[in-house]
Amino acid sequence: MTHFTLNLVGQIVMRIAPLIPRARKVGISALSWANKPCFSKSASNSLISDSVRTMSSKLSGANRIKGTEKNIWVEFGKLAVENKALNLGQGFPDFKPPxxxxxxxxxxxxxxxxxxxxxxxxxxxxxxxxxxxxxxxxxxxxxxxxxxxxxxxxxxxxxxxxxxxxxxxxxxxxxxxxxxxxxxxxxxxxxxxxxxxxxxxxxxxxxxxxxxxxxxxxxxxxxxxxxxxxxxxxxxxxxxxxxxxxxxxxxxxxxxxxxxxxxxxxxxxxxxxxxxxxxxxxxxxxxxxxxxxxxxxxxxxxxxxxxxxxxxxxxxxxxxxxxxxxxxxxxxxxxxxxxxxxxxxxxxxxxQMDQPDKCYFFSLAKELQPKRDKLAKICQEVGLSPVVPEGGYFMMVSTGNLKTDLPDDGTDDPRDFKFVRWMTTKLKLAAIPPSAFYHQEHKHLGENYVRFCFIKKDETIEAAGDILKKWFGSVKK
Known part of the structure; x- marks a missing residue:
């Protein structure tokens, strides 16, 4: 055996020696190792799996973020897009800034x-x-x-x-x-x-x-x-x-x-x-x-x-x-x-602050108040009970008196989650479930409501009204 061959064999042995104890753990003896392809699929997969198991405690997120993974914006934003729903959920205007x-x-x-x-x-x-x-x-x-x-x-x-x-x-x-x-x-x-x-x-x-x-x-x-x-x-x-x-x-x-x-x-x-x-x-x-x-x-x-x-x-x-x-x-x-x-x-x-009609700080509220009132009126007309907001651009709307049979979506989420999923997929109208804004012990305070956003064009609010009125009409029949 040439000096080169001996040297090569020596290098191979040096490389595989540390793997032999681990190979035994996955059912490969030191003797049989030499009789099988060094990188057979079953052997290599076993070694990789064992290695990952050994390091799994490190290949993971920090403990401090556990329990914070769930995010309503990801779920309900995606749901609105997938169902091409009219979006009164997330809080952003559907018109340009000044x-x-x-x-x-x-x-x-x-x-x-x-x-x-x-x-x-x-x-x-x-x-x-x-x-x-x-x-x-x-x-x-x-x-x-x-x-x-x-x-x-x-x-x-x-x-x-x-x-x-x-x-x-x-x-x-x-x-x-x-x-x-x-x-x-x-x-x-x-x-x-x-x-x-x-x-x-x-x-x-x-x-x-x-x-x-x-x-x-x-x-x-x-x-x-x-x-x-x-x-x-x-x-x-x-x-x-x-x-x-x-x-x-x-x-x-x-x-x-x-x-x-x-x-x-x-x-x-x-x-x-x-x-x-x-x-x-x-x-x-x-x-x-x-x-x-x-x-x-x-x-x-x-x-x-x-x-x-x-x-x-x-x-x-x-x-x-x-x-x-x-x-x-x-x-x-x-x-x-x-x-x-x-x-x-x-x-x-x-x-412009001394001229409220020209200052956006003040004129935006004047623009939004009629939108708020329009949405509140629509909700009343279809049997929903709005909580008219004093500020902001969201409205909580009670759905508690509706007798809609919500399908079992396979979750133990509060009622408002199930209602919003149903409304987004069936009515093509997106909203946000307000119980997401409560800690577990108080979620019942929000589960009979939905949250609508009204910083939208008038035609968007009117289109939402048409959806709700059509649905309410079918329910009455």
Whole structure:
């Protein structure tokens, strides 16, 4: 045997020797190994399977995300598309933003300034944070430093993520007012926080009701607070209910935050969409609350451009700084041209604020209120009971008095999930099940409702009405 052959055999032996003990585990003896093809299909598959089993505990997601996988937007968005359903589910307009907003984006992208296409300041484009400081200083009653009191992230979603991850320690307790936007719960869980839930409860359920009829029990809310409570999360106006909290309700929350030395995370993305004689009050503007509140806003909601995914947080430096650090180490910064465009659009609107008919902050609500009323009337006409919202652009509609036999969809999901699946597939009308906005123990409060979105063209709402009327007519027969 030549020196070359001996060397080659030696290398082969060296390579397969570590595999022999594992081969024995899967029923291949050391002797039989030599009599079979080294890479036979059965042997190699067995080895691979055994190897994967050995490493399976590492080839998996982190424990902190377990239980957060289910997402209504994925399921019901896909269901609407597959069934070509009229979509009153997800909250986005089916019309363009104001022309000047589009023009600002086009100008930013076409600018001769090469910096419009490069990184900008991590926690907020200088022009944008200056505009936000100018807008919110009088609204909150504080002179805001653009660099220390303002931070920007990828939508209000990103701002809330930075707040929860940057401010909540494992074991900290967080009080969440229900119904809540569905990301609140998993965000707290991933941060290692312990969530406690306090629901708004309806004082009347028959006929046409208002979101004003849904209230908090002060004693129940205080029972959720203790010395370990780190934060309260409140959504005002509320999604999906449309509740606009009164000054007295906000003062009650503020008193608890001060009594238990608690942060308030106030999600106010629908701040400009308030109807009738209702007033939106910022909890950060109440006595003693600015130093413990992060106020969150959204360019997507404010300017009807949800796809731009840009949001902001306003608060004291000791709360904003940790959020800026988190954002810097997570996404670093947001797209420069989007921030430049939003800055220009906000500056334009700020200059129009003394002329409400010309300012989109105010004119959008005037445009949406008739749409709200149109949808409420349609629902009444077909035997559904709307909860008329004080703010936002969603409407909870009671389906509890309908006698529709829902098919068994093979799940143990709440009734509203089954109803929305049926309505999307059979009626070709998409909605969102509101029980998704509740913790398990309170899902019954939402399971006899559906959530419709009314920031749509009039013809879209009318088309939805035609679908419902056709169905209601067939039911009566």
């Amino acid at each position: 022309q000047h907003v589009i023009d600002e984006m086009m100008a930013a992208v076409a600018s001769d300034n090469h910096l419009m296409h490069q990184y900008t300041r991590s926690s907020g484009h200088p022009r944008l944070v200056s505009a936000l400081s100018r807008l919110y200083s009088p609204l909150i009653g504080q002179q805001l430093d653009p660099n220390k009191n303002v931070t920007v992230s990828v939508g209000a979603y990103g701002v809330l993520f930075c707040a929860v991850q940057g401010l909540i320690n494992p074991g900290d307790e967080v009080v969440i007012i229900e119904p809540f936007f569905d990301c609140y719960e998993p965000m707290v869980k991933v941060a290692g926080g312990i969530a406690h839930y306090c629901p708004l409860r309806p004082t009347k359920t028959e006929g046409v009701t208002s979101s004003k009829d849904w209230i908090l029990d002060p004693k129940e809310l205080e029972s959720k607070f203790n010395q370990n409570t780190k934060a309260l999360i409140v959504n005002n106006p509320n999604n999906p209910l449309g509740k606009v909290f009164s000054r007295d309700e906000l003062l009650m929350m503020a008193d608890l935050c001060k009594k238990y030395d608690t942060i308030c995370l106030s999600d106010e993305v629908y701040e400009w969409m308030v109807y009738d004689d209702n007033k939106h009050i910022k909890i950060a503007s109440l006595p003693g609350m600015f130093e413990r509140t992060v106020t969150m806003g959204s360019a997507g909601k404010t300017l009807s451009a949800t796809g731009w995914k840009l949001g902001w947080g306003i608060g004291p430096e000791h709360l904003i700084a940790p959020m800026q650090v988190l954002h810097q180490n997570c996404t670093y910064n947001c797209p420069t041209p989007v921030q430049e465009a939003v800055a220009g659009a906000l500056e334009f609107e700020i200059d």
